[in-house]
Amino acid sequence: MSAMVTSALRRWGAAAVAVAFCLGVAVPVMAADYPDFDDASVTQRTEQVIKERSKDGVFVFHDPKLDEDLNLVYEKMRVVRGMKGYGWFANAIFHDKDDPRKQYALDFWFKPQRDGDSLDLIDIRVQKGPKRDGDGYIMVTRLPVAWWWLPVQEHPGDMExxxxxxxxxxxxxxxxxxxxxxxxxxxxxxxxGETIPLEFVEMHQPIRYLKKEGHYFACTDFRRMGSKDEYYDIDFWVDEKSGRLDVSDVKIHKVPVKEDGVWIQVPRYTFEGMDFEITQ
Known part of the structure; x- marks a missing residue:
């Protein structure tokens, strides 16, 4: 990495890390409040998870976006980042077991256990997937991007x-x-009165803030487990009453209803009359 790029990354912080990563530039590990771990130990833990979840060298990951199992072969670690207060994020490169040209970049999110001696796997998400390009494939970023690629470094005085x-x-x-x-x-x-098992697909952007109620909320897509076409729009409401951001309510916004053999989403309520603003 050139001295100029390194200097820019230090000045711009997490936003530069995200941009540089998308451009394929190697980036340094961000500071995190987990002194017992570093890029080497997080890489080791990631490769342990991959090995534990692989059979005959094939790592099977259910892609909630495509609703299908990806049969992947691990190639290498791309980058490891620590985010203070949020954990560690390892981005690993895989390829399709039947077509090595089709590459994927998967994010592994870890958080230290309370004893601080080990890392718990929180989630795995596809960060990049293959797209046909002529006779081959290129990796393209999945949209919307995961929240851990969005942080920007706040200016002094803006930490709250x-x-x-x-x-x-x-x-x-x-x-x-x-x-x-x-x-x-x-x-x-x-x-x-039904209890519905739902699989998380993705979170919508932007995030909104209700001025009067003092709540943030975000819409998300979930799919009923075992179904390919029954999608629910679930709203999560978040507040800071406890002194930190916590989910205070979860509401079903839209439900799947079958009409003429096709599943459509029907809203339970609307946001008309609500005074809200976009949270950057």
């Missing part, structure tokens, strides 16, 4: 400003913490 990625992190933490052994977030439908 809540950013969109702070809210997204709180929601993702809630989802990860409340998933069952099968990876489903069980949500009770207040209207029907």
């Amino acid at each position: 400003v809540v950013r969109a990625w702070h809210v997204m992190s709180a929601i993702h933490n809630y989802i990860a913490k409340n998933k069952d052994a099968n990876g489903a977030l069980e949500l009770k439908d207040d209207k029907t």
Whole structure:
């Protein structure tokens, strides 16, 4: 890495790291408040997870976006980053077991256990996937990007400003913490009384802030476990009443209804009349 790029990364912080990463530039590990871990130990833990979840050298990952199993072969670690207060993020390169030209970049999110001696795997998300380019493939970034690629370095005096990625992190933490052994977030439908097992697909952007209520909220896509077409729009409401950002309510915004053999989403409520602003 050139001295000029390194200097820019130090000045611009996390935003530069995200941009540089997308451009394929090697970046240094960001400072994190986990002195017992570094890029080497996080890489070792990531490769341990990959090995534990592989069979005959094939790592099987269920891609919630495509709703299909990816059969991948691990190639190398691309970059490891620590984010103070949020954990470690390892980005690893894989290729399709049947077509090495098709490459994927997967993010592994880890957080230290309370004893500080080991790293818990919180989630795995596809950061880049293959796209046909002539006779071959290139890797393209999945949109919307995961919240851990969004941080920007606040200016002095702005540390108390809540950013969109702070809210997204709180929601993702809630989802990860409340998933069952099968990876489903069980949500009770207040209207029907049914408990619905849901698979997290993605989080919408932008994040909104309700001025009057003092709540942030974000819309998310979930799919009913076992179904390919039943999608739910779930709203997460977040506040700071406890002194930190916590999910205070989870509401079903849209439900799948079958009409003429096709599943469509029907809203339970609207946001008309609500005074909100966009959180950057």
